[in-house]
Amino acid sequence: MAKITPAMQQLITSRYWETTSLSDMNDAQWEAICDGCAKCCLHKFIDDDDVEEAHYTDAAKGEEVMHFTDIACQYLHTKSCQCTEYEDRTELVPHCVKLTQANLPEIFYMPPSCSYRRLHAGQTLPSWHPLLNGGKAHKMHSMGMSVRGKIVNELEANMDLFEDRIVTWPLDEID
Numbered sequence: 309m310a311k312i313t314p315a316m317q318q319l320i321t322s323r324y325w326e327t328t329s330l331s332d333m334n335d336a337q338w339e340a341i342c343d344g345c346a347k348c349c350l351h352k353f354i355d356d357d358d359v360e361e362a363h364y365t366d367a368a369k370g371e372e373v374m375h376f377t378d379i380a381c382q383y384l385h386t387k388s389c390q391c392t393e394y395e396d397r398t399e400l401v402p403h404c405v406k407l408t409q410a411n412l413p414e415i416f417y418m419p420p421s422c423s424y425r426r427l428h429a430g431q432t433l434p435s436w437h438p439l440l441n442g443g444k445a446h447k448m449h450s451m452g453m454s455v456r457g458k459i460v461n462e463l464e465a466n467m468d469l470f471e472d473r474i475v476t477w478p479l480d481e482i483d
């Protein structure tokens with residue numbers, strides 16, 4: 309189990325997310341907002357009308373509807389829900405979304421429970437967020453807000469039958 313560093317403990321104690329906007333956060337503050345749910349590592353599709361017309365995407369525009377599948381990137385560790393290639397992720401996976409302060413307006417890539425999306429929309433962090441739980445992800449996993457236990461590796465999935473793997477749980481919010 310990862311140890312909470314003094315720097316992380318200081319972030320947790322300061323509750324900086326209540327007083328600092330996303331655009332004013334430093335790198336450490338920005339990184340700590342990520343709850344680690346890994347829903348952004350699922351394959352997604354956009355649909356103008358219905359699922360029959362859906363097509364694979366790494367982006368969506370305007371009012372297009374985003375469908376999430378339970379198919380996960382091959383580099384996602386299915387138990388920890390962490391990226392096994394974090395440093396090289398954007399080179400290895402061109403459609404890997406690296407959320408930054410510059411592309412925040414395109415946050416519709418993310419599921420509704422994404423902590424960046426919530427703060428961007430003026431909401432608070434969810435009660436299960438690691439920053440509100442001593443830096444631990446246990447509550448997030450136990451409350452079913454991460455992808456743990458629900459996904460299939462893309463190397464084991466038939467991408468031609470993605471319609472069969474569309475799921476709605478990535479859209480869930482519980483508070």
Ligand code: SF4
Nearest residue numbers: 342343345346348422
């Ligand atoms: S959906 Fe948002 S909060 Fe969850 S892992 Fe992805 S970037 Fe982090």
Ligand code: SF4
Nearest residue numbers: 349381384391397404
């Ligand atoms: S490369 Fe890593 S961060 Fe990017 S989608 Fe895959 S598992 Fe997620």
